[in-house]
Amino acid sequence: MKISQITYLKKETGLIFAPVVASVLYMLPLDMSREAQTVLAIMGFCLVFWLTEVIPLSMTALLGVSTAVVLGITSIKEAFLSFGHPVILLFIGSFLIAQAMAKHGLDKRFALNLLTRNFFVKSPFRLIAGFSVISFLLSMWVSNTATTAMLLPLVLGIVYTFKQNKIKGISNFSIYALLSVAYSASIGGATTLIGTPTNLIGAGFLKEAGYDIDFLKWFILAFPITFTVYVAFLFYIKFHIRNFHFDKNEIKKIFVEEKKKLPKISLGEKNTFFVFCLAAFFWMLPGIANLLGNKELYTFLKSHIPEAIVAVIAAVLLFLLPSKKNEGTLSIEDIKKLDWDVVLLFGGGIALGKLITKTGLADYIGQKVSSLISPELMILFIVILIITMIFLTEISSNTATVITFAPILIGILKEMNMEIFYPVFGIIIAASFAFMLPIATPPNAIIYGSRHIPISKMVKVGLFMNIIGSVIISTFIIIYMK
Template sequence: MAAENQGDRTDVDKALLGHATYRSLGEQRLSPAEERFEKGRRTIGLFLAPLITVVFLALPIEIPPQQQTLAGVLLGVIVLWVTEAVPIPIGGLLGVAVVVFLGVAPADEVLAAFGSSTIFTFIGAFILAQAMLKHGVARRFAFRILTLPRVGRSTTGVILAFGAITCGLSAFVSNTATVAMLLPTALGILGVIAKVMQHRGVVAPDFDPLRVRVGAAIMLMLAYGASVGGLLTPVGSPPNLIGRGLIEEATGERISFGQWMVMAIPICLLMFIALAVVLLRLNKPEIRRIEGVADYLEQQRADMGPLSRAEKNTLVAFGVTVTLWIVPGVVAVIAGNDSEIYTTVSDRLDEGMVAVFGAALLYLLPTDWENREFTLRWRDAAEIDWGTIVLFGTGIIFGSLLADSGLAETIGTSVADTLGLTSVVAITVFAVLLAIVVSETTSNTASAAVVVPIVIPVAVAAGVNPFVPALAATFAASFGFMLPVSTPQNAVVYGSGAVPITTMIRSGVAFDIVGALLIIIFLPVMISVVGLGAG
């Protein structure tokens, strides 16, 4: 079988070859109906956003003018985010400019959020992730897991291994980058499995290798596993940092790196188990035992050779950063959150400064000292996701303005009275459902920026500590599994051609429901276990 795999390209290879690279949603071969929908959605947004803003500003509403102006602009920004009429970060920046133009607050006051420590946590984490991708550390980790004993001998083992890999990598590397990096490997393995199915006569000779259940299961495990893994750490997904920043601003309580991981690991483990059950039940692989995949993986791993100097440097920088992120949590366990030593250590080892320090190490650790070559060059940093950083800053700005202007309290009182939300359970359920619905129609980053500032004042107006509902909304913002537009990683796997839209919708709905239940039930428990949200 291994010899056959290395021979001339078959029809299966040719069918898969054109799908082995990452393509964004805009670069995919969309059907005519999908193209019309995307074009219409953006066109509507261009006209609807300013219209909604102007109409809202003209309404005779009995709230202070400053609040009405902010609400009108924010509504327009939300329309831009949901319809993606302009790139999502640009929509936020446009709104910030208009807020200043209309006199809601001075420019210096509005832009102060861009000095947030969390902005630098983003920057440092993204640069570290860039090094892991550039030098192949992430890919090496993936093949190490895939070549574990017995993993490559069954379709179930391969599917679960891809889930474990994406979960692990997405805790520190961009979800989208993780999936895009693993996609060619997944398609290569799918090609081997397709050949096995042909030889066994499981499928017709003229079958489409991109339309088999095992392929859909692998691809959906990549996309959904990345979203689950992104919840493991504060830097795993942009919504985590956005939600955490807004919660700290509203409650004065900061979730440390270690506290977040202790809280998230049990929930993510349950989510992973649920994800595996959902995907394997709804997309049951046509065959169980496979030959040839293990040989393919071993060959791929052998081709990588030993660790390079750049890979070793990247691991050193990554290890130092994560260690320094965790140290304050260890001190808190030993000395207590109220101790003077914990306060000193947590202040000195600020997560943003640690992230910047770790990123700087990549420009200090040499790969060729004689020629003064270092692990990264500046152009590598220029390629990180600056759009997400800008979006985070604008999200924090609007959150601050909502609180400072009193609009947050007005919204919270109105929603709480209208829906009759008076308990932490009811508000948490509302927060989770709202975040999932919004994340299905726009990016999870924009979902967190929209939903968390709404949930916090609703809880405050009801006399409930907003910590649990806001954090539940933050977790749920990463749940958007039904459509290619729900998350970038959904778009990546949909672009491979291996996942029919009906399969994505069916699997996504099932996991949305299961994920919502897990967040509602277990997140409050883990928050209590960690000792957070007691204020």
Template sequence: MSNVLHDESAVLRQERVQAWGRLLAVVLFVATLFVLSPEPDQIRASRLAAVTVLMSVLWLTQAIPIAATSLIPLALFPLLGIATAEATSKAYINRNVFLFLGGFVIALGIEKWGLHRRLALSIVCLIGSSPRRIVLGFMLATAFLSMWISNTASTLLMLPIGLALLSSLRETGQEAEIETSADSPPRAAAEPARQEATDQPAAPTADLPEDTTPEPLVRLGIALMLGIAWSASLGGMTTLVGTPTNVAFAEIWDRTFVNPPHAPGGSPAASSPGAAAGSGAAAGRGQSETEVGLRAPELSAGTWMTGFVPIGAVLLLCAWGVLVWRLLPLPGARRFGRRFFRERLKALGPPRGTEILMATVFAVTAVLWVTRRAVRVGSVTFMPGWSDLLREPLAAHGVAVSGIHDSTIAMLMAVLMFFIPAGRDRRGQRQFLMDWKTAERLPWGILLLIGGGFALASAFSSTGLSSWIGTEFAAVVAGWPLWMLVGGTCLLLTFLTELTSNVATVSTLLPVLASVSVRLEIDPRLIMFPAAIATSCAFMLPIATPPNAIVFGSGRVPMGAMVRTGLVLNLVCVFVLTAATFGLLVPHFGINTRSMPAWADPPAAAAQKTPQLPATDSSIPVKAP
């Protein structure tokens, strides 16, 4: 009776939160529209800010279904003049959305034929059944994959295995409790009947009713799902090609400092009329004249990895700690051990033909994703990418390799599943690896959520709202101590990318930070490097990153749990990145924290330099008006 009353109270409390959420969202939306009175050329940005407030409150309170909130840009962007209906609609149907769709189809196929259960039991046999070890094992595997393939692809590969593991743990936990209560021999009551070696679809197990799931397993499900998403983001940041944000940053760095447009031939200062003034300013800072005109250091994959793999490892351990500190022993834990799960794996029998076919599709997809581009460390190429090897043969037939994307692979393999025979069912009808009845179980709501996030991110860039935020931030931080500047930059970008595209944030704000560093006469790497990494540290909202959206779509992670734990990790990341900047990146990249290098000295500003403050003063020098 008490449980029923508790459930009714929780429902009423949730309804009140949703009602207040709807009211608050509308009030803040209207208030933002009328309070912000920007210049005429900033009207679109102010209206976008109002829509962002509206959607954020609705998402956080779940006042209306999350997928419905994601449709708001389609209605309000054209009505408020933020973007055209055509431009907004394109955000919902793009190659990344189809990457998710194809990955979800493959995941449904893995579940349909029972391969997920075999994979899950095999993993537990390998890493053990301790909740903390399970989460750590999945996070390490996902992070390693994400170093070489897209964060989205690595999440899609690990998600069905994680869901299958949770289902298996629930089933075996119930069996173990039955054994314990009956005090029976281990295999007498617990071993499931041997599955018939027929090519029939396995019963779905990922959507078990949550009201009968033990609390320890619910907590493990949240930790495991978030661990997969977070480790995908953290693994991607450790390599130059691991995530598009790093690639975008490398391009901005090269265009701004290594080969800037004002320096033909690659010498930023030497070939410009202001070189002499720059030389005098450099000498005033104690630098030799030979430094002036040098190129900025190029970013190679090797130097990036040696600098950021340690940071990624520390952040991964921090994320693991945030996730597992409240985990409880699983039900029936006394009986859990490798032998216990080996018996369950043995009970499944030998792999069926359909399992082998599905495993082949899964493996081929993974290999094509991993090997699409060359794997390089520094100047050494360990493995050429098949897109590079096929570039000339395909070009001869009018096919551009640049037009091939990970979504191409995902959709190719998803469509092939509808062609691959999988025997006959009990009624004698022909089966295939995938049928449309199964495909209809696709999480269409999460695809709308992803599209809504893309629409919002695109508008942040097109209206100039991201750039405006960066400019205002630059005006605020003048005169801050270095550590506060780095920490403030990381804090701003970490929470800004909860609502904006990571790549869009890098593309719009990193050039602003480059000019800020020059105006403040500090090494641009001091704030640009941690800022680039901070854009990958968004863990609070489903729309923050594709991995977040994917695991949220599993139904295992409540919005409140994602926001609370994500907030903690966001703050931890800000602290770690700030400390690592001065403790690791400064010595690793040879960054001088007391002066600006000659290659960053723009000729136009060289004559306006102010004297450097004494070494005892840790604040950033502010330019004279």
């Protein structure tokens, strides 16, 4: 069945089941306030719409918040206050920095400069490692989708050359080369606070719960997890392409030719690199102050130069710094290319999360779930949550899944008087680890669209990655908690 047919069936299913689910949840004889049960019905409707993507995810979030206003659950002022949340400013600013990288070709120059190194063309495994490490590193700062789309032509160029030379085993090599790009982008994106929308949304919920995580702390906690998963994936690839060989001179020639096509380093690239370094420095500075034990400087930086303000000032600089005569490094056209769907989803998602907490729905669910789980089984509960999150995001948007479950999990952990931060951090990271299906993530869809990867192969390798991801995330979260 084609992806378009699956998408159509999902939408049809969603249109039928969303009202049914909402009605059932609203009429159930539950011992909660009417407001809480109304929000439960709204969330049930939104969840079905998110899972089946009947309309854009942001429109579903806005529909949910608007319905709450119409039904008198909250005022319009309070409902839409979340659209001014610092997380939204951080996303807009960081996206514009990434946009400047792509616009001026800084990301491609970085990729080709790395791939022309002798180290990466000496063997098939090293070549794949070259592609994957670029994907892993770039996706920490640029969107996973843009990273995958940029690297795809380079991988396909290599595959085409191999086919021209009738090298045996090219089909197997092409599969793992393409998967390495997509999977590494998803893994790398979870590493930094700005790497993927789910991280920012999750950080927003943690902040509402009283946990303000800075850029450096996120990296310090996430990097050991993502790097371990990444290394496990490389070992898996190395085993499966061990019998494939090629002429390294031919491969280097391709990359050198591509590098020659690059124009001279432009002023726009220099501006972008300068602004990126400046933003990265100020994002990490509060964390460095905290690590050095300077609480006074840390408090000052967090209150006067928070991550969101750094991102906004960096974006403004890109509009001020000229790249050509009468033209900034970024222009008004770049603002139009901003992923406004995700921006609106952020605002609507955080608003819905606040409603879950405000009406007592999170506390109610927390009480019911905590009464079923003894503290001795808490570790098992967290492991099950992480596994569930990974497999659930195979069929639904990871951002929508985090929006739905993060505030509920916070409520459950509060009722159980358990550590909130690390389990919630674990499910946020897990939300990026969907590897089995083309519809799971944009990187998966992009490489599947190349028609070099059978769906059965993606499911097989993806299942392995899901299991490895579950084990590694769970292990690190348990270690962090202890």
